[in-house]
Amino acid sequence: MQWEIVIGLEIHAQLSTQSKIFSGASTAYGAQPNTQACGVDIALPGVLPVLNYGAVERAIKFGLAIGAKINSPSVFARKNYFYPDLPKGYQISQFELPVVQGGSIKIQVGNIEKAVRLTRAHLEEDAGKSLHEDFHGMSGIDLNRAGTPLLEIVSEPDLRSSAEAAAYAKALHTLVRWIGICDGNMQEGSFRCDANVSVRPRGTEKLGTRCEIKNLNSFRFLEKAIDFEARRQIEILEDGGSIRQETRLYDANRDETRTMRSKEEAHDYRYFPDPDLLPLSIPKEWIEQVKAMLPELPEARRNRYIEDYGLSSYDASVLTATRETADYFENTVKQLPAQAKLCANWIMGEVSGRLNKENIEISQCPVSPVQLAGLLARISDDTISGKSAKDVFDSMWQNEYGGSADAIIAAKGLKQISDDNEIEKLIDEVLAANPQQVADYRSGKEKAFNSLVGQVMKATKGKANPAQVNTILKKKLLE
């Protein structure tokens, strides 16, 4: 039987506010335990939550970026469960009337573009952290993270493969950073994924029983966990068994998922509207104000790069992976409008390779877009060869000669020899010195040609224009 995989994702994006969602404690990462947990966060008796304007504004921004409905009023609810890192005994979340409802985001897998629908995105507070290392048989609780604002983004079950799920998660990851609502740091847990996975016979409508996989802290793990889980479910069904609805944990070391809790043990959260918080009203004027703050979105930029600069859809996607990369590209191409493809190739090749190697972000790139454009201009007007360009780039990276391409080319004598007479003279010398290879070539050994080109390039220290060398050499050998 042919099986179809059905996936929906729940993504928790930590909102990049200075203070917590319901208190004035700091959200800075990495502080000493419990130094950023105030009376509200540790749930001292008598405290009251007061909602953070910045958290709501970020949620509205997200809603507008995916074309969703912004609910007003929007209501906060208590989600009740017992766990020591949740001091109140409930998490303030949203149930009915989330801030953001509906919307969609476009993803690309291979050459196929697809719109993934979102169910909702709601505001909630994060819990603290439990440390289970040995404290004399006890657990340690750090409440610094308690009360950190989260946007939980829930998709419809529109994804049909692990590749689509990863593309969707990446598209959201790009978007939340692009609009500046989340730093997207997956190591620090600022962007976390859970996946709901089920399978059904291809061609049928009815959804199979789903399992939720928790704790997927990288895009690679997300794909691997879904692949494993789908295989597991298909095997059970093909053996005549049935799937139990449960929550499973992905174990990256063993590349498998295993039961965390079954539906029977599942929590009964007893949601109800939080009497400590009044309904949130979001007037039209506020929405308009946020709309005016939104930058040009990744999808719009991607389309513009394809239309205005003639880039391939792949190049346009790579260049719009982050807003910083897109800005870098745009500032480069502004200097060299006719050479968009050359700019794209260099940014995706040399520049990003070097950034990866040194493990720095493009915003910290020592070569500015204007400097890079200066170098690319010299490649496109044939002043230097592609090989020399890499040397110039390296010098620019070290900030030699003020990082100016022209100054480096002049100082290092990298100007390409493009004078026909000069090249001819050099070729004559090489031919005279290598009669054997000339004879070999003339007797039909093509390989000898490359060897002669190599000799010429060596004689010019790589500065001769290779295309010219090829043409002149061929002409000479035919004489």
Place this chain on the structure above:
Amino acid sequence: MTLSVDDVKRVANLARIEINEDESKQVLAQLSGVFSLIEQMQAVDTSNIVPMSHAQDMIQRLREDVVTESDQHILFQSIAPQVEAGLYLVPKVIE
């Protein structure tokens, strides 16, 4: 809707309230009374009324996104039963 003693015990367990057999029966009678009151109210036609999410007809006031709280963990932890390395210690919990 009729409630059973088992329902009462389950809800008590979820809310971490310890009650014995006699209390369960007592609570059952009280809760059943509440349910019959709700039944009475459900007779009213509310189809044109927007559900209320709060008893007061007011909207939520927001605070500016600024850090206003300073570190008071030493004070807070002075009333905690057990503390180590800045952490609150609790009986071991692994989900």
